[in-house]
Amino acid sequence: MWEKLLNLDRRWIFLITAICVIIPFLFPIGFPTNVTPPTQQIYDKIDNTKPNGPAVIVTFESDASVLPELYPMATAIVKHCFIKNVRVILMSLGMQGVGIMQMVLEDVKKEFPDKKSGIDYVLMPYVPGSGIVIMRMGEDIHKIYNVDYYGVPMDSLLMMKEIRNFSQVSLVVALAGSGAWASWVVYANQRYGASVAAGVTAVAAPDAYPFLQTHQIIGLLSGLKGAAEYETLVEDNLNFKTKKVACIGMDTQSIIHIVMIIFIILGNIAYFVVRRQKKNVS
Amino acid sequence: MRKLVPLRICLVCGIVMLIQFFIPHNYSQTFFQYALDWLIVCGVFAVVIGLDSNFRLHLTRIIRRKKGWGYSLITMVAVLSVAFIGIKFGIGADSLFMKIYRNVEVPMDATMFSLLGFFMASASFRAFKAKNKEATVLLIIAVLMMLGRIPIGYFMWDKLPNLVEWIMMYPNMAAQRGILLGVGLGAAAMQLKILLGIERGWLGGAGD
Numbered sequence: 001m002w003e004k005l006l007n008l009d010r011r012w013i014f015l016i017t018a019i020c021v022i023i024p025f026l027f028p029i030g031f032p033t034n035v036t037p038p039t040q041q042i043y044d045k046i047d048n049t050k051p052n053g054p055a056v057i058v059t060f061e062s063d064a065s066v067l068p069e070l071y072p073m074a075t076a077i078v079k080h081c082f083i084k085n086v087r088v089i090l091m092s093l094g095m096q097g098v099g100i101m102q103m104v105l106e107d108v109k110k111e112f113p114d115k116k117s118g119i120d121y122v123l124m125p126y127v128p129g130s131g132i133v134i135m136r137m138g139e140d141i142h143k144i145y146n147v148d149y150y151g152v153p154m155d156s157l158l159m160m161k162e163i164r165n166f167s168q169v170s171l172v173v174a175l176a177g178s179g180a181w182a183s184w185v186v187y188a189n190q191r192y193g194a195s196v197a198a199g200v201t202a203v204a205a206p207d208a209y210p211f212l213q214t215h216q217i218i219g220l221l222s223g224l225k226g227a228a229e230y231e232t233l234v235e236d237n238l239n240f241k242t243k244k245v246a247c248i249g250m251d252t253q254s255i256i257h258i259v260m261i262i263f264i265i266l267g268n269i270a271y272f273v274v275r276r277q278k279k280n281v282s
Numbered sequence: 283m284r285k286l287v288p289l290r291i292c293l294v295c296g297i298v299m300l301i302q303f304f305i306p307h308n309y310s311q312t313f314f315q316y317a318l319d320w321l322i323v324c325g326v327f328a329v330v331i332g333l334d335s336n337f338r339l340h341l342t343r344i345i346r347r348k349k350g351w352g353y354s355l356i357t358m359v360a361v362l363s364v365a366f367i368g369i370k371f372g373i374g375a376d377s378l379f380m381k382i383y384r385n386v387e388v389p390m391d392a393t394m395f396s397l398l399g400f401f402m403a404s405a406s407f408r409a410f411k412a413k414n415k416e417a418t419v420l421l422i423i424a425v426l427m428m429l430g431r432i433p434i435g436y437f438m439w440d441k442l443p444n445l446v447e448w449i450m451m452y453p454n455m456a457a458q459r460g461i462l463l464g465v466g467l468g469a470a471a472m473q474l475k476i477l478l479g480i481e482r483g484w485l486g487g488a489g490d
Contacts, residue, residue: 031433064391129325
């Protein structure tokens with residue numbers, strides 16, 4: 001029996017995984033989320049930003065493959081900014097990220113229809129250059145971005161008249177599925193002294209901890225859990241009721257983690273039993 | 283000449299930019315801003331060169347009917363048609379370009395990444411075995427991490443998320459910092475080798 005289990009067709013595992021992923025999405029359980037300090041630090045920084053004062057930059061440095069983890073982070077942060085009347089600059093150093101930020105904006109604007117482009121937020125277009133773009137922003141944002149995503153001249157945007165470089169930026173939240181967020185640490189934080197926070201996929205989170213310890217990033221959102229924590233903070237502290245996509249995702253993640261632990265335990269039991277049986281035979 | 287000119291440009295620009303960083307004078311700052319503008323222009327050309335290289339690669343595959351040439355054809359058609367749609371009809375929120383992006387590219391990308399979950403589940407069953415001491419430590423930490431990152435772990439033991447955070451903040455960070463230091467020193471050495479013309483791989487074959 002154990003040998004049979006050890007050689008189990010992996011399609012059964014795929015089937016069990018699929019069921020465990022789909023069911024919690026259809027019937028959310030609603031596990032409560034505990035908030036970790038790295039998430040709390042980002043929340044506090046944005047929460048303490050002066051309304052209609054310095055801006056928060058939210059930048060998406062990945063393609064669409066990491067959307068399930070990073071998209072809820074982006075929406076939760078932008079919602080938080082809109083609730084607190086904090087100005088937001090949405091951008092990306094990559095080609096695909098700009099489209100994603102536009103999607104984030106459209107989604108959030110459904111709940112904040114009174115928020116206006118150029119007054120409450122600005123969506124930046126794609127400019128090639130990656131790290132160079134950050135350095136140019138540190139000198140003068142208007143020099144690198146002449147127009148916004150919709151083609152409106154930067155100088156005519158009310159909000160951007162006061163925002164010229166990182167001195168008028170409260171926080172940069174760099175969302176990435178890889179180490180791309182580190183460009184913001186190297187250029188914006190080290191060269192221009194901007195406060196930077198990172199939002200990364202769970203697998204990329206361990207890489208960010210050395211920067212957290214040295215305060216080169218002021219906070220960290222780790223994977224879907226980080227997004228769920230931020231959604232919880234926004235709902236609990238600001239009494240803002242909304243669909244918590246990451247929290248629903250955490251139900252799935254909880255179940256699938258348990259299933260994987262069961263797989264590991266069963267796989268190990270089968271492995272040792274079969275090994276002992278083979279030893280006894282020989 | 284083919285090697286010498288780029289090598290000299292690299293040497294001069296590298297050293298000038300290096301010195302500039304330590305001089306907070308007006309002239310130095312103005313030069314830095316000019317350099318940034320130049321680099322942006324170079325970045326734009328890099329996109330053009332990238333596209334050109336991409337087209338050459340796939341066109342060659344299609345013309346010579348190399349293995350998998352059909353995929354190259356799909357790539358070419360996709361790139362050209364999406365570019366045409368974007369240029370002709372715009373890239374606004376409700377444009378066809380954005381509809382293609384939202385309804386084709388985003389689900390395809392997410393699907394590819396989601397497949398990882400299934401392979402990880404299969405691998406956890408087949409490959410994650412406590413065969414020796416090191417594997418056992420890895421396995422225990424992995425299970426702790428998986429439990430500590432989900433609400434159920436918090437219910438099982440309310441200190442578990444703190445323990446996981448401690449693992450990330452200390453043992454993990456110590457290892458990561460060691461790796462980062464190695465990478466940083468390696469990068470500095472490599473940059474010096476490029477500036478001095480010892481490393482010539484970036485010349486794209488011209489340095490051979």
